[in-house]
Amino acid sequence: EVQLIQSGAAVRKPGTTVKISCKVSGYTFTDYFIHWVQQAPGKGLEWVGLVDPEDGETMLAEKFQGRVTITADTSTDTAYMELSSLRSEDTAVYFCATLADYYDSSGYDYWGQGTLVTVSS
């Protein structure tokens, strides 16, 4: 069974950093990109970025460049998203997911349960 298990909810003060983990099981970690998706309260889905666990290459949405770091640890089959210089607008649920993608015709699409990050002074 494929599972993406994310770390628990976090509360941070403005200006600090949060690091969310996404532990994968049930498939070969290096076979699929891991994407991160943000969903602010009452808002839509926003793509944050992705990591290719095979070589660590990342791509980020322009909005998050400079503040988001995405990594993958193949020794533990875990992906991470770190968001720095937090501000209130970063309050959201963050999902990790494999997402259907161009390199795979099967629609290999699995999501973590989401991690709520609350930024509040």
Next chain:
Amino acid sequence: DIQMTQSPSSLSASVGDRVTITCRASQGISDYLAWYQQKPGKVPKLLIHAASTLHSGVPSRFSGSGSGTDFTLTISSLQPEDVATYYCHQYSSAPRKFGPGTKVEIK
């Protein structure tokens, strides 16, 4: 960057109605488009990938069509359990992009 638009932003229809949601990409994305359904408080669920391929386990009343810049998600007979927000997602190039969503309600 490729921009994604959806219309309508919301709709209300009766049970049994045929519902159509449109997604448009600002430039051609071939058929690298997926449709997701998200119910309140739940994780998004893949319905369609490659523009028209029904994902495993998804009811056949859902269908997708289109290529290039214009895409459609159709629910042939709306059911109460289809109340949700629907998002298109392009995966032709980086940055990936979701559409703004279409909220579907029952009249």
